[in-house]
Amino acid sequence: MNAAIIKAPIIALALLSASACTTFDPYTGEQKTSNTAKGAGIGAGLAAVVAYAANKDEDDARKRNQRILRAATGGAAIGGGIGYYMDTQEAKLRKQLRDSGVSIEREGNNINLIMPGNITFQTGKFTLNPNFHSVLDSVALVLKEYDQTLVIVSGHTDNTGSATTNQTLSEQRAASVSTHLRSKGVLNDRIENIGFGFSQPIASNSTATGREQNRRVEIALIPITE
Incomplete structure (x- = not known):
């Protein structure tokens, strides 16, 4: 997959505190900064995805990146304009997803879409x-326009039930989202899905509210740099 695209500065993001994370309220569009006092904090899932991507085989990642770039509109890596490229992509996503219930998180040059479980799936289902199809359709439109990013879909659950059951459910939910994006024309090479079970909570599992927040699917967008 993508170790070749994950440069040292990006790998370092996985080690940063969640307090470095910028989010935008999906209803007001206002910029917010996460607070480490919120437990694991928004950003835990993104950090895990970045670390996961960094451990992929470099040779396979390089070949995959080359295939993606050959199919991309520009046909070459973003280069020095990564920040602007991700800024404009983020702006398009914010516009498309306003009032959708999906929140947008930004860490460095990575973008993360956080999709709460209560709007994506029925309890225990994948x-x-x-009603969520149209939201993913909007995401797919932006992803096809900005085609020089990797799309890593991760599923997350609360800790109700066994670890095995939750791991399987998280994988199935990530796969469902990935399949929908592919069906809308997002290049297969760009997409990878992974399930984290309940290993990456963003809130306490000791309360119903916390468990609801932990049940989610995230889509991490990571720019290809070579």
Whole structure:
């Protein structure tokens, strides 16, 4: 996959505190900064994805990146304009996803879309809610326009039930989102899905509210730099 695209500064993001994370309220569009006092904090899932991507085989990642770039509109790596490229992509996503219930997180040049479980799936299920199809369709439109990013879809659960059951469910939910994006024309090479089970909570599992926050799917967008 993508170790070749993960440069040292990006790998370092996985080690940063969640307090370095910038988010945008999906209802007001206002910029917010996460607070480490919120337990693991928003950003835990993104950090795990970045670390996961960094451990992929470098040779395979390089070949994959080359395939993606050959298929991309520009046909070459973003280069020095990564920040601007991700800024404009983020702005498009914010516009498309306003009032959708999906929040947008930014760490460095990485973008993360956080999709709460209550709007994506029925409890214990991995079939997408019909009403959520249009939201993913909007995401796919932006992803196809900005085609020089990797798309890593991760599933997360609360800790209700066994670890094995939650791991399987998280993988199935990530796969459902990935399948929908592919069906809307997002290049297969760009997408990878992974399940984290309940290993990456963003809130306490000791309360119903916390468990609800932990049930989510995230889409991490990581720029290809070579």
